[in-house]
Amino acid sequence: MATTNAGAASAQGESEPAASPKPIVNDFSIQIATVNGSGSQSANSVLLRSIFVMGVPVSGKNLFPSNIAGLPTWYTIRASKHGYVARKKDIDILIAMNAETSREDILSLRPGAVAIYEESANLKQYRDDVTCYPVPFDKITAAVCPEAKLRKLVKNMIYVGVAAQLFSMDMKAVEDSLRKQFAKKQKAADLNWAAVEAGFNYAAQAFTKNDPFVLEPMHATEGKIIIDGNAAIALGAMFAGVTVVTWYPITPSSSVVEQLIDFLKKYRIEKDGKANFAVVQAEDELAAIGMVLGAGWAGARSMTATSGPGISLMAEFAGLGYFAELPGVIFDIQRVGPSTGLPTRTAQADLLSIAFLSHGDTKHVMLFPANVKECFEFAGAAFDLAEQLQTPIFVLSDLDLGMNNWMADPFDYPEKPLNRGKVLSADDLTKLGGFQRYQDKDGDAIPYRTLPGTDHPQASYFTRGSGHNEKALYSERPEDYQNLMERLARKFETARTMVPAALVVQTGKSKIGVVAFGTSDFAVTESRDQLKKEFGVEADYLRLRAYPFSREVRDFVASHDRVYVVEQNRDAQMLSLLKLDLPAAETPKLRSVRHFNGLPIDARSVTDEIVLQEGI
């Protein structure tokens, strides 16, 4: 399987690449094709980190199979002096380590690209328009690694050395990165470093550089951190004071809770050795969400993390959470579809199912973090919103953001105190002379609640689904149900004013607008530059950060003639939600740019589609 969108190039017979091409500095992509379970992850991390340490903006993406070991996997690294971190549509440098896919891998390259591969595979026979660097990996590995069973792992470090030589990487940066990677294993570090040097030296004596790609030190990564989105969510939750965490393992969300457990064990054990949190691996997602809502009802800050199939199973409880007004936070790390097949590929395709998750009239609040910093910040905001609004809050990340490493500025400490929402104490009840659980006292449609254990004879109330009046008494009276439903709708309007607002970049002159959310932001940011540079088109941009949509959205659409909604699903789900929200007169302006092949969206695809629809 090729992981580029480009059709297999049929460039056989074209002339050799020019002997001394103009250098392309700090602006290319590397794809390493390996077999999963072969230990290439460490080598790829070292490559990524070395470029980072050189001060060059870099991003890495793991395209892996749903499998323990033995199936093809690709790791893509993009170095970009412009700071672009979206997937690059074309691969510039291929490191083909998987014999099974190597033919297809090299055929998918564009002319002028580079291929590094095992000498015996003789990939040159397939492409004479690609710069080829054949390497006798096994021979070099055997020389540096006497222990046969370690060779499979060490072999990967050879390509790090080869790449370091060919693309002018700073060997000190490589060594620092490698020693950080094997920080606790001195012996492994030494062995792997020997392999890097062997690859480096081999390339120095065997090859004359015949391609344009080089790295040069920059200062664009100083002070930055590298983190994956799932770790950022885990940190956000810990600093938001989460106390009850429930989960059922599912790719790509498992590492949210796994990393959170590590953080909690390190930073949330009290002096007496006791935990101020509880983590439960539930029997399934139905139980995970039930525990979240039970804990939220009893006053804890509770969360679970899941992916699409888990969301489906949570449907009934999500509705109960909405009707009974129970706080809880659900992180959905979106992936492609159900069952086996592509659960390890990315998508933004759970929007519609979450917006109305459950039966009856339900509407849920969704937050859309677009980068690791927002993963951290929105995780925190979600707990405040859940308790303030007394409703489940869904945070939609995706596999691309969640499981890949991203550069970011260090996260800011949340200085704002936790907002625990409208909770009445025993003293409050004495002063008020009691309370009505579902009464809108403040005009914001958010009622007051009490927690079990509040020592006051009037503290208790009875929680149930839809059939209750303002006093939380059982009722099937039509007016009670209608009142409840109307108040819940008003509460959703209150939510509109509280969720993270959309971000707008607007010149005030352009007739074209782009709307995107989540990880599509990376591609759209780059695509807007392409549109401007290549076609002279300046497109304004609005990035959605939550549903219900903040007021900016309506104004943005109103002030443009054509608005392109960019998203990573087949059915234009965000566009559908916008249609429901916007005045009918505005909806014909909406146009759709969709990307749904399981790979992260890239800028070129966005640009091509907008150019096509604009008829440029």
Next chain:
Amino acid sequence: MAATATPTPKTNRIGLPVVEYRGSKTTLCAGCGHNAISERIIDAMYEMGVQPEHVMKLSGIGCSSKSPAYFMSRSHSFNSVHGRMPSVATGAILANKTMLPIGVSGDGDSASIGIGQFVHLMRRNLPMIYIIEDNGVYGLTKGQFSATADIGSKLKTGVVNDLPAIDTCSLAIQLGATFVGRSFSGDKKQLLTMLKAAIAHKGTVMLDVISPCVTFNDHEGSTRSYKYMQDHEEPVGEVGFVPSFEEIDVEYDPGTTYDVTMHDGSSLRLRKLHEDYDPTDRALAVKTLMEAHDKGEILTGVFYIDTQKPAFTDLLNMVDEPLATLPQERTRPSKQVLEEIMSRLK
């Protein structure tokens, strides 16, 4: 003071009259076994002197699950979704482990739609009282068989059940619940005693209470009718209970009685009716249940008790206070912690 002043009502050891343990008026059918169970819960909580505000009532869906509205209005209550009360209870207990949680479920709610959550709750030994009000039928949907209906039991319509019953007590014992028994809504004394002992236990108490459905399953041919229970109930032992705050005044005879000291110092006394029955022997308990079932007997009493096994909340090693109300100073790590983590990611 005027001589006509109303007499002070009788109060319990925390000074509350029994009326403070009552709930709303029941909407279940007159004669429903569930109402008798609600009455016994009121009596047990009153007699044990439990502060109503320290009780959480949890339920799923069904006639049984409506009943928490009919006892203890001063306690918070959560009528959740069908078959999923165990997860809601788990979350609530994690949030506030200082509460006394009582869950009310039914045979459909626990043994069919909710069997997945039921078995995992038992396995965790979650500290709560879990009552199945067991009538063998779905009442709210007008009388279909549930999974606890016995083979050969007949519906009003003449339909005969041809699948074996799930024995929730055997399941609970095998999976790890630490106080398992069966009673009958019509057996006031036994049920009240078992409920009082349940309040004193720390761990999962699973009580299957046979509770005839007067509307859909109280006819000739049903194995869950009042008549059938009167003819087939077979106590495994006589249950006695002395709460921690009362003095034991009866001599204990190890030949005829098992005496179990409970978590709070109360004493559970099981007078042997079946020879050699040992309520601390799991395998024997399950064997006895299966044999009784084969004989057509409905065994009642406390089948199994273990006061040593840690409850789920103990395994989690949580702080003593409720997690729900811990202050921010304890749940949000300091700025230095975040800076330390950030510097490691550079």
